[in-house]
Amino acid sequence: MKLPTIDSDYLIxxxxxxxxxxxxxxxxxxxxxxxxxxxxxxxxPFELTRRGAIRATLNGAVSQPDRAIVAHVDTLGAMVKGLKDNGRLRLVPVGHWNSRFAEGARGTLFMDIGQMRGTILPLKASGHTFASEIDNQPGGWDHVEFRIDAVVHNLKDLLRLGVHVGDFIAIDTTPEVTETGFINSRHLDDKAGAAVLLTAIEAIKRLELPLAVDCHPLFTISEEVGSGASAALHQDVAEMLTIDNGTTAPGQNSSEFGVTISMADQTGPFDYHLTHRIIQLCQEFQIPHQRDVFRYYRSDSAAAVEAGNDVRTALVTFGIDASHGYERIHIDALESLARLVSVYMQSPPVYARDRYDMGPRTGFPTQPG
Incomplete structure (x- = not known):
């Protein structure tokens, strides 16, 4: 195994x-x-599921027990819940995020035919009109509305434009990369993870690094609403590494630097042996890392296991500040993750016995103790 050079320009x-x-x-x-x-x-080479999850293939020396590495490309957003008499739109969130992060956001309304720009605003938005009432109004999705940038005064105008209940609204990301290496943007969860996975693939291909077993990069499309990697796996995939965000906040051990390895989330512990293989690779190749446990968090790993896949799972993350809000990460974490993922792609399987769906006790591991 070799620690490859990472093309940071490509990553960004x-x-x-x-x-x-x-x-x-x-x-x-x-x-x-x-x-x-x-x-x-x-x-x-790659193939798509019916709904658009992507399953690529990097061939290794042997085909089994093969592995998958997954990141999701879907994000948070909103959907039209109702058309209001004042010409504005009632909203519900797509995915789980707080409306306070939506207030003031610019976005695009996607209609059956065409699209319109607009802004998410609290119901009382004018300081010159409502003064302190702005600060005292309730929060929540029932207390915001979408203002379309069009001549719209009433329900009839909305119908004339072709707006319907169920239309999607995508929130602007407004990314900024600073000279200090910080990246500020919405939806770094998990566009940054997808960029890391593509960067690791680019390094493997550019340097023609051999892989021990077949590796399947996966890009899923429904992680933010819970189903994630439930339908994109080959049944013979024995181990799956998920790339997602780690939460840097009081009480957490995540960092915006290096790799943050999740030991468990709200669905329970990740696979002991695969997780410790990841830790071992970080130690062997001197990739800075830390461990954390996430309390209010689930990922593609949970979706895969809950769908009935008998697969070892682990979660590696880039530390992110203000997750599901206006997020910030550092390029150091992305580069560290890309190095780890590219090394993991080259590594032998955790256990050769895993090539069997069912097998004897011979070769089954034992945890220390």
Missing amino acids: SVLLKLLSTPSPSGYTDRVVHLVCEELERLRV
């Missing part, structure tokens, strides 16, 4: 492409085409 470039492509859960076709075009450019 592909991340900005992903961030500029709207993809709230349920409206992901555009970003699926973008990732497919990038895989074609890298000469990596």
Whole structure:
């Protein structure tokens, strides 16, 4: 195994492409085409599920027990819940996020035919009119509305424009990369993870690094609404590494630097042996890392296991500040993750016995104790 050089310019470039492509859960076709075009450019074969999850293949020395590495390309967003008499739109969230992060956000309304720009505002938005009432009004999705940038005064005008209940709204990401290496944007969860996975693939292909077993990069399209990697796995995949965000906040051990390895989330512990293999690789290749446990968090790993896949899962993350809000990460974490993922791609399987769906006790591991 070799620790490859990471093309940081490529990483940032592909991340900005992903961030500029709207993809709230349920409206992901555009970003699926973008990732497919990038895989074609890298000469990596892939196939799509019916709804658009992407399963690519990097051939290894043997085909079993093969592995998967997954990131999701769907994001948070909103949907039209109702058309209001004042010409504004009532909203519900797509995915789980707080309306306080939506207030003031610019976004694009996707209608059956055409699209319109607009802004999410609290019901009382004018300081010159409502003064202190703005600060005292309730929060929540029932207390915000979408203002369309069109001549719209009433329900009839909305119907004339062709607005319907169920239309999607994608929130602008407004990314900024600072000279200090910080990246500020909405939807870094998990566009940054997808960029890391593509960057690791680029390094493997550019340096022609051999893989021990077949590896399947996966790009899922419904993680933010819970189903994630439930339908994109080959049944013979024995181990799956998920790339997602780690929460840097009081009481957490995540960091915006290095790799944050999750030991457990709200669905329970991750696979002991695969997780410790990841820790071992970080130690062997001197990749800075830390461990954390996430209390209010689930990922593609949970979706895969809950769907009945008998697969070892682990979760590696980039530390993110203000997750599901206006997020911030550091390039150091993305580069560290890309190095780890590219080394993991080259590594032998955790256990050769895992090539069997069912097998004897011989070769089954034992945890220390």
